[in-house]
Amino acid sequence: MLIDLHTHTTASDGTYTPQELYQKANEKGLEVLSITDHDTIDGLLTLKSQLPGLDYRISFTESCPSNLESRTSDLNSQLSSLESRNSIFEFLPGVEISAEFPKTLHILGYGFNLDDNKLSKTLKELQEYRLNRNKLMIEKMNAFGFNITMNELLEISGGEVIGRPHFARLLLNKGYVNSIQEAFDKYLKKGAKFYLDKKRLSPGEAIELIINAGGIA
Structure with missing residues (x-):
């Protein structure tokens, strides 16, 4: 059984669009996929809108267990049950939230309610901060x-969320x-000339956000 629970799309810093990633996963024979873009669930929402026939998602949104241990057990049971099914593809809602303590941490969250208002609002705020950071860079x-x-950056990114890889590509294209690698080493890596840090939650805030949305972290 092939499962990939840590992937990125062009909604953050990935190479493939959500639909391209879906196609690649199908080609590789994956049975479970989680899109875990940085500080956004837009990639998964985009894929759902493009492929409305993919209704089933592994999640806890219908009857969310009240404690984390039960949620983890529920998730493991759902994944295990797929081994006896012939379905082509299942989705596990995911996200990778940036946190700071004292260095950068990436908190992975799974199985949350995609319609949770606080989760959506917080992720939008993080994206807006990233946009302002890009303007300053x-x-x-x-x-x-x-x-x-x-x-120029929007053209390179295909209109998706702009990240440092897009800056690097543009610097290369312009000579x-x-x-x-040189773009990152000289200008874009942490501490380099054009680097600007992005807003991050504390680990506790990120974990609480995911758990309160019905997921596990």
């Missing part, structure tokens, strides 16, 4: 003499660096 690059625009 562009300003720093322009002041340094690099002709970089938001429209400011000779490789993606």
